[in-house]
Amino acid sequence: MAEATVARLFRVLRLATLLITLVFLFALDLPLLLANADAYHSFAAEVTAFAVLVLVTGFAGVRLWGDRPLRWWRWPALAAVFGASAAAVFAVPTEYVGTATEWSNGTIGWLCLLLLADRSLVSVLAALAAHQVFSFGQLVLTGGGDRATLVDLAMITVLVLGCQLTVAAATAAVRRMAQEAAATAAQEDRVRTAEAVAEQLHRDRRLRLANLTTTTVPLLAGLAAGAPVADRVAYAVEAARMRRLFAENDDVEDPLLHELRACADVAERKGVRVFLGTWGERPELPVAIRRALTEPVMACLATTVGEARVTLLGAAGSVTVSVVTDAPPPESVRAPAEVTVTRRESGGRYWVEAHYRPPAESRDH
Template sequence: MTTVQPAAILSGRYQRAFTLAVLFLVAGWHLAGAGGQLLHNRTAYGSFAFQGAMWLVMALAITAGAVLVLRGTPGWRAAWTVAIVALAASTVAAAVSPAGQMLAVNWAWGSAGWTCVLVLMRRRFAELAWFLAAEAAATLSVQAWDGLHRADLAGFLAVLAWSTGAQVAVAAGVRALDAAAGQAATAAHSEHVARERAATMEIIRAARHARWLALQESAVPLVAELAAGTADPGDPQVRTRCAVQAAGLRRLLAEGDEVPGSLVHELYASADVAERRGIAVEIETAGPLPPVPRPARRVITDAAIAILTDARSQARITLAAVTAGIAVSFVADTGACVRLPASGDGLVIQQQQDGEMFWAEVRWNSQ
């Protein structure tokens, strides 16, 4: 996972799972609970067709709500449009129920409440509370219009406590699970970052060890000879070896700098020693350059060090992107052919001597 953020992706998956669970609950209630009650009491309604139409309206509201929540947390306008449609269908269905039997045959109260839970469960909790209160008030008003008795009021309060309590509990549970999912996702992301950091540190340690081994094989013997007096600093060959090792050391230090355009960065570091000897070095780039892996960069910079070490007064390095790779060309007044490093995987080296001028090209192909 990348940081579309691993924590956000994981938390989003958990939230989608919770949303699907609530969606199945709401759809199941409307189909089995409300639908079953509607069919069971079909003979009690003045117009079963009208009640069936209201049931279909509620089903459409649930479908619209499902589409909204599966796309994310719905906006207040869309969420409340669905909620008001459900409230209206519930109130109308209750109003046309047989007088004195509204609580017994009213299938719509529960469906409207669960529809509200579906579309408002991730909005402010006050919105859910306001809807449930409005639904209860509408249902109580219908019951009062038909004539409210003590037994009816007790039944209303019992149904209110059961249905509203269950709906509030589910909404609160979803919120708690969302919070837990967010915490779990954050913890997983922190662990992932820690593993990445450890892996990066191991890569850095291995790279440092490789550079140390390279120095042990090349620079350390030369320093030991100079310290022992077996190598004469005035000897041109010794001075050339020192220049090569100095350029190589700067290149190794530059390899530790993970920056955009690492190859150009390392070539500048390799050219520094030649410039200190008075060599005019030009490094040019043509267009955006692709990233080059470290082994290929090592061969290219080794070639640059060899050419710049033999250059007498001037050198030019040109980098250009080619199909699936990069081409690095060198021109320098070496006066003689330069011994270049062997080609590696994906690398092709060409060279040509023309009088005092030496030309070479190192081409790296990623394929």
């Protein structure tokens, strides 16, 4: 909010600078130019210089109105402004230098402010100083630098620079405020992101703890109480479930495949040979569905004696996880309604498949 307010204020200042420049050009400079047409060495040079300043002002105004930065275009435009200033001044007879006939003197600084408003204050001061050095230097070089003329030019310069430096300082202050507001907003975004990540991690930890409380904790409590180990399969399943929970937090390209590998690793640690193959492209799945697809694999691997083959298939938005083992799987495997579990047995080999197909409305979207 503060950043947007400062940005609007900065835009208003630049528009005010544009308006002042247009007022100088058309309300002050143009009448002076036309009124002194006969006094110039070359009226065509004066008109050309005026046209260049109008074009540069129009270009900067269009970019400003459309909220488009000047970028590198500012430098050719600034060079054109100083070139037009030089042409306008050298077309003024020596006796008229520093008088109202020299119409461009007070306008160049406003154009510098317009073109350099989004640059540092040092850049603006350097441009204004260069313009004043040129004005006084040209007066001296043309032989018109008597004391009275120099004093008159100095007084005019002080009056004009007083207004221009005030606008330059205000613009620089607002620009610094905009930078500080942007930095503050970025810091606030980082803090909010960190808080959101921390809250999500906290929710994930609580969810994992809740999942373990219903299955793993009772087994560990029984071990701690000295109860005999009657069913090693249950412990193997819980070990695989814990490995899967840890794997769910890993940042990987294919979470389901990663979690299946974690489940297979538990079986391999007890000497089971596990072959894992994949085929096809699979959609992104929520954690609950991935857990439902890996539950049959964990249960089957827990009872496997020597060898198991796990296959992960993806086709037409559906996902299928199947496992072939050499030992009967547990009788019951938990699965939500979206996942269909199928069992088969042939020649001492046991095949279990978990199939997920998203609802029709999800596929349509």
